[in-house]
Amino acid sequence: MSVFTTVTPEQLRGWLQNYALGALLDLKGIASGITNTNYFVTTESGRYVLTLFEKNTLEELPYFLDLMAHLAQHGIPCPQPVASNGGAFVDMLNGKPAALVSCLRGASLEEPQPVHCAEVGAFLARMHLAGQSFPAHMDNPRGPHWWNVTAQAVLPMLNADERELLVEELTFQARFKDLDLPRGVIHADLFRDNVLFDGDTLGGAIDFYYACNDVLAYDLAITVNDWCVHADGSLDEARLQAMLAAYQRVRPLSEAERMAWPALLRAGALRFWLSRLYDFHFPQPGEMTHAKDPGHFRRVLESRINDQAAIARVWG
Ligand SMILES: Nc1ncnc2c1ncn2[C@@H]1O[C@H](COP(=O)(O)OP(=O)(O)OP(=O)(O)O)[C@@H](O)[C@H]1O
Numbered sequence: 602m603s604v605f606t607t608v609t610p611e612q613l614r615g616w617l618q619n620y621a622l623g624a625l626l627d628l629k630g631i632a633s634g635i636t637n638t639n640y641f642v643t644t645e646s647g648r649y650v651l652t653l654f655e656k657n658t659l660e661e662l663p664y665f666l667d668l669m670a671h672l673a674q675h676g677i678p679c680p681q682p683v684a685s686n687g688g689a690f691v692d693m694l695n696g697k698p699a700a701l702v703s704c705l706r707g708a709s710l711e712e713p714q715p716v717h718c719a720e721v722g723a724f725l726a727r728m729h730l731a732g733q734s735f736p737a738h739m740d741n742p743r744g745p746h747w748w749n750v751t752a753q754a755v756l757p758m759l760n761a762d763e764r765e766l767l768v769e770e771l772t773f774q775a776r777f778k779d780l781d782l783p784r785g786v787i788h789a790d791l792f793r794d795n796v797l798f799d800g801d802t803l804g805g806a807i808d809f810y811y812a813c814n815d816v817l818a819y820d821l822a823i824t825v826n827d828w829c830v831h832a833d834g835s836l837d838e839a840r841l842q843a844m845l846a847a848y849q850r851v852r853p854l855s856e857a858e859r860m861a862w863p864a865l866l867r868a869g870a871l872r873f874w875l876s877r878l879y880d881f882h883f884p885q886p887g888e889m890t891h892a893k894d895p896g897h898f899r900r901v902l903e904s905r906i907n908d909q910a911a912i913a914r915v916w917g
């Protein structure tokens with residue numbers, strides 16, 4: 602269940618007085634999603650998604666909403682935040698910071714084909730370019746410092762093999778922390794469930810609430826690790842080639858990014874292995890039923906470590 606904070610039509614009608622969207626016609630809770638409360642809202646002027654932020658503070662949210670507005674303004678298909686009559690994108694509703702954004706067409710895919718991976722690669726590269734002119738900055742809250750703090754919390758829960766893998770990977774990644782690679786705004790969570798497709802055409806990306814400033818090719822690695830893998834964590838070469846080629850038609854990777862690519866794939870796997878381990882061993886109330894399998898990302902990490910030759914082959 603993903604309506605953690607209930608909003609009644611009466612409450613929303615009162616709140617919408619502050620928006621120029623016409624009368625409320627329909628309000629429907631969205632079942633999927635694990636972090637926030639989401640509703641589909643229909644008014645006389647169109648269809649929107651209302652999000653009540655369950656974890657973010659009012660101060661944190663402008664970065665994400667301003668970013669979506671910036672990207673939408675630059676032609677990137679993503680939710681467009683709706684400003685209140687006072688010009689704000691976020692306002693309190695039932696004690697939670699809340700925002701309305703445009704509702705995108707399409708549905709997420711569970712089994713993407715190379716054609717979809719190409720769409721996602723091109724989208725990501727265009728987003729990276731459009732993000733270059735976004736003026737605000739946010740360090741990655743799930744960066745190396747967080748990896749190490751989270752590892753300390755989960756290490757006691759792991760078996761000996763997993764402990765060894767985790768400690769060795771943290772040591773390996775420490776060698777790359779000062780790499781000077783192109784940086785900018787990254788989505789940081791562009792998984793299959795965060796991209797909506799209308800047929801084979803990408804309708805848009807959602808869930809920018811992990812977006813931050815970091816290494817652009819790391820974002821591509823995170824995306825590849827979800828879109829271009831088999832169930833056992835190994836890479837699907839056809840999907841991988843499709844995504845990388847489409848990305849590079851828009852933003853070619855530099856020699857330094859190609860050199861760092863194997864380590865970036867491992868870093869992306871490490872980050873999601875850690876967050877899934879943490880959520881699994883320290884579940885928050887209401888999130889139990891959605892705990893995602895940490896083992897999948899352990900296998901993705903092992904696969905990236907053991908498959909260095911195949912990863913290097915992708916550059917031909
Ligand atoms: N702008 C949008 N347009 C269309 N559908 C949307 C939009 N935003 C969210 N949705 C729908 O709502 C669902 C839940 O949204 P989302 O995945 O952002 O949930 P969350 O709980 O905020 O985040 P997460 O589950 O990643 O922690 C999505 O799977 C999608 O179906």
Ligand SMILES: N[C@@H](CCO)C(=O)O
Nearest residue numbers: 790792873876877893
């Ligand atoms: N995409 C994440 C969950 C949301 O951040 C995962 O699959 O672990």
